Amino acid sequence: MKIAVCVSNVPDTATKIKIGADGKSIESAGVTYIINPYDEYAIEEALKTKEKTGGEVVVISLGADASKETIRKALAMGADQGVLLKKDGCYDSFSVAQALAEEIKAQNCELVFMGKQSVDYDNCITGQLTAEILGYNCISVVVNFKLEGNKITAEREIEGGREVVETELPAIITTQKGLNEPRYASLKGIMASKKKVIEEKPAKDMSDLTEIIRLTIPSAKQPGRIIGTDASAVSELVRLLREEAKVI
Amino acid sequence: MAKIILAAIEQREGKLKRNAFEVMSTAKRLADELGLQPIAICIGNNIDGLGEAATTYGITKVIHYRSSELENYSPSAYTDIISAYGKEIEAEYLIFSNTSLGRDLAPRTAVRLSAGCLIDCIYLRNTNGEVIALRPVFAGKAIMEAKINGEVKVFTIRPNVFKTETAGDKVKADVEIREIGNPNLGTKVIAVKKSEGKLDVAEADIIVSGGRGLKGPENFKLIEELAEVLGGAVGASRAVVDAGWRNHGEQVGQTGKTVSPKLYIACGISGAIQHLAGMSTSRYIVAINKDKDAPIFNIADYGIAGDLFEIIPALTEEIRKIK
Numbered sequence A: 001m002k003i004a005v006c007v008s009n010v011p012d013t014a015t016k017i018k019i020g021a022d023g024k025s026i027e028s029a030g031v032t033y034i035i036n037p038y039d040e041y042a043i044e045e046a047l048k049t050k051e052k053t054g055g056e057v058v059v060i061s062l063g064a065d066a067s068k069e070t071i072r073k074a075l076a077m078g079a080d081q082g083v084l085l086k087k088d089g090c091y092d093s094f095s096v097a098q099a100l101a102e103e104i105k106a107q108n109c110e111l112v113f114m115g116k117q118s119v120d121y122d123n124c125i126t127g128q129l130t131a132e133i134l135g136y137n138c139i140s141v142v143v144n145f146k147l148e149g150n151k152i153t154a155e156r157e158i159e160g161g162r163e164v165v166e167t168e169l170p171a172i173i174t175t176q177k178g179l180n181e182p183r184y185a186s187l188k189g190i191m192a193s194k195k196k197v198i199e200e201k202p203a204k205d206m207s208d209l210t211e212i213i214r215l216t217i218p219s220a221k222q223p224g225r226i227i228g229t230d231a232s233a234v235s236e237l238v239r240l241l242r243e244e245a246k247v248i
Numbered sequence B: 001m002a003k004i005i006l007a008a009i010e011q012r013e014g015k016l017k018r019n020a021f022e023v024m025s026t027a028k029r030l031a032d033e034l035g036l037q038p039i040a041i042c043i044g045n046n047i048d049g050l051g052e053a054a055t056t057y058g059i060t061k062v063i064h065y066r067s068s069e070l071e072n073y074s075p076s077a078y079t080d081i082i083s084a085y086g087k088e089i090e091a092e093y094l095i096f097s098n099t100s101l102g103r104d105l106a107p108r109t110a111v112r113l114s115a116g117c118l119i120d121c122i123y124l125r126n127t128n129g130e131v132i133a134l135r136p137v138f139a140g141k142a143i144m145e146a147k148i149n150g151e152v153k154v155f156t157i158r159p160n161v162f163k164t165e166t167a168g169d170k171v172k173a174d175v176e177i178r179e180i181g182n183p184n185l186g187t188k189v190i191a192v193k194k195s196e197g198k199l200d201v202a203e204a205d206i207i208v209s210g211g212r213g214l215k216g217p218e219n220f221k222l223i224e225e226l227a228e229v230l231g232g233a234v235g236a237s238r239a240v241v242d243a244g245w246r247n248h249g250e251q252v253g254q255t256g257k258t259v260s261p262k263l264y265i266a267c268g269i270s271g272a273i274q275h276l277a278g279m280s281t282s283r284y285i286v287a288i289n290k291d292k293d294a295p296i297f298n299i300a301d302y303g304i305a306g307d308l309f310e311i312i313p314a315l316t317e318e319i320r321k322i323k
């Protein structure tokens, strides 16, 4: 079976961001880009599944040239093939999902892993959108995954616990921390990845359904009041919570 | 195009969730501003007080799709039902809550309705007949102002952020029940594993969270006691979850839960951006940290820059006195 993993290239959450001149995107100069952390769980689960069922893992990313680094990382971890769908500055999940769906179909992948969320626009929907476009089943925010023949049993996180969900292939699974421990690329893997070719092609142009009007940096909250430095401040804190904030 | 705004509301075990009221109230407000009719849809088996809730929040009609097989979530069946109903009434707007269920269901429904979808909105306003949404992006380091182009629009709203307002004009909501004979259970929840009996951070009004500053799992007793006197839930930073001190279900932040309680007390938590991403929309934030330069103080309303081992027991005691 051929398994697909979709990965996105995102600014490291720890880096400072600045709004670009258009007011709608972020300034990329000075930003460190990394593989989306939740996609590492997706790669790991794809590799683990391949080790059990055989087959191949293809990594797909839609983005600018810089996304090649991210694909390369997945290849170094053990994926077999990489595809870059070239497109700059795409933020609309629906457009991304349509392009990914097309490639997944062309690659004939019955099982797809994605992260639960990209830490750039924090949409958390690309997996569900892509599945619905393809007519695949989908389980999101998965922390436990089992495949037997055609049948999938997975656990997803919900408020106050977990849901145990059953479905069948073809399916898209979106991954959450806790599912597995992503492996490190071995030196051998890194060397081998350099020989693997990344196929590049333009992403099909889709019309966006959402439109960013602007991005703003939230105005810094008034710095909080430091009431004191020891237990003598406690009665004042309780008074403020009761009388000013009225929350207790 | 019919002028309808559909509030997709959620039940668990036959009870409406609090966020269902937020969704109805938001739908009603936008309906008034945009000249739309607010309708609510709920899927489940027996659901308590559906008509009364709809009436309270000014929803004129509520439709209950009923099946004993749909008490739990089924992504395939719920998507089929809501999108078919959305098409039938030609809904222009659909509002969901940004819960684990809403975030899963809203995008699927959007595809079926060829709709655009904006997730985790913290504000929705009408500007000249268009709904403009605000949503945090880049872990809350930026706010996106966005809109949906196209005929049908789907939004999910962050729980505990939107106000619930009872409607002034109480008109009894019309309740229609439709039995579902053969739901599409292609993907279905076969069991729910509940974390034992504790209040979940995602649903609590007050959260007391602990971080690495607690030094060891045994000291979380302090956090538990404070949470108990306040009637709140216990939360945790990722550092202490990764260390195995606490369960992942308690984790607040990007990898854990997004919360907006009325009071969030962070104890021994530095305030890393990924933690802030999950709690910065809390109404009041209190920080207890011995490092006065810890970033958590930048977003806290009140802080005590001292030793938590001294401060938390004193705080618990003080609150116990007034309760």
Ligand SMILES: Cc1cc2nc3c(=O)[nH]c(=O)nc-3n(C[C@H](O)[C@H](O)[C@H](O)COP(=O)(O)OP(=O)(O)OC[C@H]3O[C@@H](n4cnc5c(N)ncnc54)[C@H](O)[C@@H]3O)c2cc1C
Pocket (backbone or CB within 6 Å): A013, A037, B210, B211, B212, B213, B214, B236, B237, B238, B239, B240, B251, B252, B253, B254, B255, B256, B257, B267, B268, B269, B270, B271, B272, B273, B274, B275, B278, B288, B289, B290, B291, B294, B306, B307, B308, B309
């Ligand atoms: C992709 C990604 C996702 C992440 N997701 C999350 C997430 O969901 N949630 C999350 O929390 N983190 C998340 N993190 C981790 C985050 O970056 C931080 O590492 C983490 O939040 C730190 O936890 P902490 O504040 O408990 O520990 P620390 O940063 O070590 O802070 C401990 C604090 O305790 C204080 N302290 C120590 N002793 C005392 C004392 N006696 N009295 C008072 N104060 C004391 C110290 O001054 C310090 O500020 C994520 C990271 C990444 C890369």
Ligand SMILES: Nc1ncnc2c1ncn2[C@@H]1O[C@H](COP(=O)(O)O)[C@@H](O)[C@H]1O
Pocket (backbone or CB within 6 Å): A006, A007, A008, A009, A036, A038, A039, A042, A060, A061, A062, A063, A093, A096, A100, A113, A114, A115, A116, A117, A118, A119, A121, A122, A123, A124, A125, A126, A127
């Ligand atoms: N540009 C992209 N290229 C490939 N995969 C993507 C892209 N954007 C999002 N994804 C996948 O969809 C998941 C969820 O992203 P999002 O819905 O944007 O939060 C990510 O973890 C990736 O697996």
